[in-house]
Amino acid sequence: MDLIEARYLIETPMDPAKIAAIMAGEQSSGTFVRVAGETDELRERCSARVLEVRELTPVNHPSLHSAYLTERGITGPYRRAEIRIGFPTGNIGKNLATLAATVSGNLYDLGEITGLKLIDVTVPKAYRDLYDYPVAGTKGTRDRMDVHCRPFFGTIIKPNVGLRSDDIARLVGQLCEAGVDFIKDDEVCANPASAPLAERIPAVMDQVRRYRDRTGRDVMIAFNITDETDAMRHHADLIEKEGGSCAMVSMNWTGLSALQTLRKSTGLVLHGHRNGFGALSRHPMIGMAYPAYQTLYRLAGMDHMHVHGMGGKFCDEDSEVEASAQLCGKPLAAGNGDEDRVLPVFSSGQWAGTVPATCKAVGSADFMFLAGGGILAHPSGPAAGITSLRQAWEACEAGVSLEQHAKTNPALSEALAFYGARG
Known part of the structure; x- marks a missing residue:
């Protein structure tokens, strides 16, 4: 049995x-x-x-x-x-x-x-095998984005809410030029009056297509389409129509069944945000731990799963974050391979200084590293912010300390001085 x-x-x-x-x-x-x-x-x-x-x-x-x-x-x-x-x-x-x-x-x-x-x-x-597998997961996201042998480096639209569609589109254009791989909406910005999805998706994707056509490099945009089921399907269709490849969903508030329906109706990469998970997990004697949680939502067909961040601003112990990321990198069922792995997404208070701990936690380059302030607030601007992350990764690959690598890499040096002074 x-x-x-x-x-x-x-x-x-x-x-x-x-x-x-x-x-x-x-x-x-x-x-x-x-x-x-x-x-x-x-x-x-x-x-x-x-x-x-x-x-x-x-x-x-x-x-x-x-x-x-x-x-x-x-x-x-x-x-x-x-x-x-x-x-x-x-x-x-x-x-x-x-x-x-x-x-x-x-x-x-x-x-x-x-x-x-x-x-x-x-x-x-x-x-x-009764349930949907990811349409992309880790390997498929690499193939779609043509990013290999290193982590994905991305950011979040800031301010979280309030920007108008044209403002967001201009910011996305700047971030594409800065060299990010991935840009996502904040979880509280889905379909606001200031930037409704029907307006925001075409405006943003116009910038992405222009950049893609000119450089040959794609940037994945995770539009937050969290809503009731029919609305999510409608917005997913618009993303595909405009040449996009990804949708973000707040998993806890849309629910398992709605996500199953969404998964069956779209070929988009589904970026799973776990906001609200603390209500399920934070007390040691009530609720649900991440191993059980990720099983249920991976059966719904997620491609990316948030795990919080190493040394981040939330309540998790680093050991919990590491264990969560390790689970995402393993198949749900024994005998499965790459088709059954999802991409762990690190976020919350991340910057160049937390890259080494993240690399050690994952044990490979198979992760997405999202930095909001860690990119956008860099003293020399977003391009230097992205460069500082890549230079931190180079230090990890070379087996040298960030401080040693920073001696010949100004973007990393500035990041260590600026963010490191903030504790």
């Missing part, structure tokens, strides 16, 4: 093995009492399996309140355990929303628990 394996961290004042059995029953064929029709054959075919219960160090105080436990006078110590449960693929079929409901669903609401976090979800190859 093919199983989807889900790994959880739980906290409960009760026996963790008993809670694991409750979870398996709740999310498959069982309920709190055996019901008519729940035959032995049905249970054998459809019941989830508890695969492992590994108890951890208990704590004296609950992470979360449970009225269920309070009403029954059940108190600590609160036992923590890592458990694995296998769900038969036949219970779910090709249904991404139901997969998410199965591995998460009502589990967060169980009265017996004072903490539950979905850590990871792994799927067998036969089940992975």
Whole structure:
């Protein structure tokens, strides 16, 4: 029997093995009492399996309140355990929303628990093959952009909102000339009155086409088309009509099903922004960790996945960012290759000084490095900002320190003096 394996961290004042059995029953064929029709054959075919219960160090105080436990006078110590449960693929079929409901669903609401976090979800190859693969991923993005043997260096339109379509188009033209590989909208700028997509896409792509025709070099623009499903499809069509190649979506707010529909309706590269992920992940005993999260959204057909940044401005430990990037570079299912890898995207407070840590975290050149202020605020301008990133990469390739390489590379030297002084 093919199983989807889900790994959880739980906290409960009760026996963790008993809670694991409750979870398996709740999310498959069982309920709190055996019901008519729940035959032995049905249970054998459809019941989830508890695969492992590994108890951890208990704590004296609950992470979360449970009225269920309070009403029954059940108190600590609160036992923590890592458990694995296998769900038969036949219970779910090709249904991404139901997969998410199965591995998460009502589990967060169980009265017996004072903490539950979905850590990871792994799927067998036969089940992975039911879903769309990336249209580009890492290899395909390299082929489309003709960028090889180095990372992608890109930036974000700043100010985030307020610029008009012509202003954005002029900025894009300047950034193309500066040498960026990739430009994206901010997550809060999708279809504003100041720069509606129907106006902004043609204006921006006119600049990109002019640059492309003159230089032979393409720049990928990720237009933020986050919206309801039909609107996203409409805007994706306009991007393709204007010769664009990429659309950005806020994954958490559009949702799995809408992204599946979008993926099936367009050949654009889908750049997945994870804004809001902290609401799912930040507390250690509730929500969803990135390994589980990236599995679900990669099954929806994303090509690029944000992982935050090394030494960035957000709350993640560098080890978390590194682990997230490593996952993006691996196939979802054993036996798959490049067709099942997505491009990890580093952003948030990035500049030349964070390139070495990023290179070390990934272990290769297969990543996208986005710097907003790290390019646009460079003392000598955006072109020098991009140059400073490439010079930082050259230092990594040569195995020398940034300070050593900066002695003969002014753009990098200025970046170290300017951004490094800001801590």
